Structure formats: C-alpha cells, structure tokens
Amino acid sequence: MQLTNRSKQVSNKEMTLAEKMYLPAVISGLGITIRHLFRKKVTIQYPEVKKYLGPIYRGHHVLKRDEQGRERCTACGLCAVACPAEAISMVAAERKKGEEKLYREEKYAAVYEINMLRCIFCGLCEEACPKQAVYLRHDRMVPVFQERDQVIYGKDRLVEKMDDRYVRAANSEVKATPTEPSLTRAAT
Ligand code: SF4
Ligand code: SF4
Numbered sequence: 001m002q003l004t005n006r007s008k009q010v011s012n013k014e015m016t017l018a019e020k021m022y023l024p025a026v027i028s029g030l031g032i033t034i035r036h037l038f039r040k041k042v043t044i045q046y047p048e049v050k051k052y053l054g055p056i057y058r059g060h061h062v063l064k065r066d067e068q069g070r071e072r073c074t075a076c077g078l079c080a081v082a083c084p085a086e087a088i089s090m091v092a093a094e095r096k097k098g099e100e101k102l103y104r105e106e107k108y109a110a111v112y113e114i115n116m117l118r119c120i121f122c123g124l125c126e127e128a129c130p131k132q133a134v135y136l137r138h139d140r141m142v143p144v145f146q147e148r149d150q151v152i153y154g155k156d157r158l159v160e161k162m163d164d165r166y167v168r169a170a171n172s173e174v175k176a177t178p179t180e181p182s183l184t185r186a187a188t
Pocket of ligand 2: 073
C-alpha cells in the first residue's frame, strides 16, 4: 500500500564517473547559491542598521513629562502593584515650595527604579498608570547588559528629555488611545 507519493524507487545502478566525483550535486548546490546571491537580503547589519520594531512593540520605559516639562508621576504606586514581575520600586516625596515647575502634583517619585532583569515587558505598568506617566517606547529597545549593576534603571535613564520627547503617534500606523495625553488632549 502506498501511503504517500513521495516514495522513491531506489536504483542500484552503477554510478557514473561524474556522480562518483559528486559533480551533479556540486553543480546543483552552486546553482542554489548563485540564485540566492541575486535575491533581496532578509538579514540586516545590526547594530549599524536597526529594524523597525512595529507600532505595538513594548521596549524601553519612559517616565513622561507634561507640556511644561513637569514630571507627571505622582508616586501613587499603582504601576508597582500591577507589575507581575515586581520590577518597579519607588520612594515618594512631597513637593516643596518652589518645585512647582519640576513636579506636576504635590507628591512625586524622588526615586523610581525598574529592574530590567526582572521586567517581562508586559506593559501592565503603562495600563495601570492613572497619570499617563509611564510608557513603553515602541521605537527603542533596552540595550543588552554587560554587567549586573547596569540592570537597575533609575530616573536618570527613565525620565524623558524635553528635546527628545516620546510621542507614540509619531508613527502614523499607531492609533492614539484616549489615555495618551500627548495625542488627544493638552497636558494638564
Ligand atoms: S512592563 Fe510589565 S514587567 Fe515590566 S515593569 Fe512594567 S508591569 Fe513590570
Ligand atoms: S508611573 Fe503612574 S502608576 Fe506609577 S507611580 Fe507614577 S503615577 Fe503612579
């Protein structure tokens, strides 16, 4: 009974001299190689060339500032509670007189740290935040660690720079969501 049509009749005929020298197999292999030389490359020269990660990629965290440059985070701790990997820790502090231009609310995160070794980039911190203060950038990866002491990201690496603000809709494929202040309403 024939189960598939891929079975081949084995031939016991004497090999020719060319077959004994593997010439047909070598020529066929060379043909495949030459054909691939002219095809479009599927690989890129990473890290010199970076691939577009996609509109819903969850990468490097960013702590947002509002339009006036004030930190949006109010150290409520909801992101830390939502984090399944327990990667977020923070120390809250009270805003002092004269610091109104630095922090939007009366309470702010004096320390805000994410352990990138624990983080699974699920995005739940972003979803939990009532102040639209934490986002996972779709356009930047967290770099590979060389040392263990590089895995804790503090505010120095998380708070966005005003000359390099993150706007998710910079990519037209990304739909703005009602929770994204920079896209739908003026920051308050
Ligand atoms: S992305 Fe997920 S695992 Fe990473 S810090 Fe946010 S909630 Fe935690
Ligand atoms: S990032 Fe958002 S959820 Fe986390 S502490 Fe700050 S305000 Fe609260």
